[in-house]
Amino acid sequence: MxxxxxxxxxxxxxxxxxxxxxxxxxxxxxxxxxxxxxxxxxxxxxxxxxxxxxxxxxxxxxxxxxxxxxxxxxxxxxxxxxxIGLAEQDINLDRFLDVEETLLYHGGYYGMEPARARRRAKEMMEIFDLSGKAKTRAPKLSGGMRRRLLIARALMHExxxxxxxxxxxxxxxxxxxxxxxxxxxxxxxxxxxxxxxxxxxxxxxxxxxxxxxxxxxxxxxxxxxxxxxxxxxxxxxxxxxxxxxxxx
Incomplete structure (x- = not known):
């Protein structure tokens, strides 16, 4: 639809x-x-x-x-x-997950097939200029990068x-x-x-x-x-x- x-x-x-x-x-x-x-x-x-x-x-x-x-x-x-995809005002990222894991876990929560979730995570990281930070955990990201990740996560399940x-x-x-x-x-x-x-x-x-x-x-x-x-x-x-x- x-x-x-x-x-x-x-x-x-x-x-x-x-x-x-x-x-x-x-x-x-x-x-x-x-x-x-x-x-x-x-x-x-x-x-x-x-x-x-x-x-x-x-x-x-x-x-x-x-x-x-x-x-x-x-x-x-x-x-x-x-x-619905929600990017909240407060930055509520799991401090133990890196950028790629954050996106993949979110995809899994919404029932995305693993292969599709990996493709979508790669696409989101490219669009939001996060590819170089794929293995970086949330606390190590700058404020701007965290904000990008929040929006990428909200969009992960399309x-x-x-x-x-x-x-x-x-x-x-x-x-x-x-x-x-x-x-x-x-x-x-x-x-x-x-x-x-x-x-x-x-x-x-x-x-x-x-x-x-x-x-x-x-x-x-x-x-x-x-x-x-x-x-x-x-x-x-x-x-x-x-x-x-x-x-x-």
């Missing part, structure tokens, strides 16, 4: 609610649909609910209420999980939905441009991309549509041009400031 051309949304959230044990309400009755093949941005301050939303979609936390569907599948089933949580946080400008270029190419080949970022120029440069979120609520969603027009301002930074002030 070509997920890029399907009319089924890549991601559908209905009434999503998450209240933590301490009573904090991170998301409340949250609705969002991301069409298949979209490059979608999620912008909001720390504590807005972005990471909670991603964790819920990826089945890393239990939700309090609502429904999540991935290409029409309930997010809790194995089919849905295989359709998911049609790629979720990038602050993918260029703390990386240098050259690497950021490299990552933009590769993610663009991936999107051009049909992958749906959901991006959270604090860099407004990154969202403007990459995303066809942007949703603004604060306090677990969706404030607005549109193209960068549509948001500027709606808020009557000239820059996405001004949109952000105005939207967040109104929601405060």
């Amino acid at each position: 070509d997920h890029a051309t399907t009319s089924t949304p890549a991601l559908e959230l209905r009434g999503l609610t998450k209240r933590y044990d301490d009573g904090f309400l991170a998301l409340e009755d949250f609705d969002l649909t991301v069409p298949a093949g979209e490059f979608f941005g999620l912008l909001g301050p720390n504590g807005a609910g972005k990471t909670t939303l991603i964790s819920a979609v990826c089945n890393l936390i239990r939700t309090t209420g609502g429904e999540i569907r991935i290409f029409g599948h309930d997010h809790r089933n194995a089919d849905a999980r295989r359709l 998911p049609p939905l790629l979720i990038l949580d602050e993918p260029t946080a703390g990386v240098d400008f050259e690497l950021r441009i490299d990552l933009w270029q590769y993610i663009r190419r991936l999107h051009g080949e049909g992958t749906t991309v959901l991006l959270t970022t604090h860099y407004l120029e990154e969202a403007e440069e990459l995303c066809a549509e942007i949703a603004l979120i604060r306090g677990g609520q969706l404030l607005a969603r549109d193209s960068a041009d549509g948001l500027r027009s709606h808020y009557g301002v000239e820059t996405l930074a001004d949109v952000y400031v105005k939207a967040m002030a109104a929601a405060a």
Whole structure:
């Protein structure tokens, strides 16, 4: 099935609610649909609910209420999980595995045949300029190399939905441009991309549509041009400031 051309949304959230044990309400009755093949941005301050939303979609936390569907599948089933690749904001690499092992173990977890996993790992290492570090363990890699490996790992099993949580946080400008270029190419080949970022120029440069979120609520969603027009301002930074002030 070509997920890029399907009319089924890549991601559908209905009434999503998450209240933590301490009573904090991170998301409340949250609705969002991301069409298949979209490059979608999620912008909001720390504590807005972005990471909670991603964790819920990826089945890393239990939700309090609502429904999540991935290409029409309930997010809790194995089919849905295989359709998602997640590069988390925090660098969570196994310190005892080298670069190649990190990729091969991930492929194995998703049921890839060993020969196919080896081919795919080689391809990922070439694309992300990690071939020279194949036998290097994660703690010995630079911050930029670790970030590359996180994204390579997320893509290892060829998911049609790629979720990038602050993918260029703390990386240098050259690497950021490299990552933009590769993610663009991936999107051009049909992958749906959901991006959270604090860099407004990154969202403007990459995303066809942007949703603004604060306090677990969706404030607005549109193209960068549509948001500027709606808020009557000239820059996405001004949109952000105005939207967040109104929601405060």
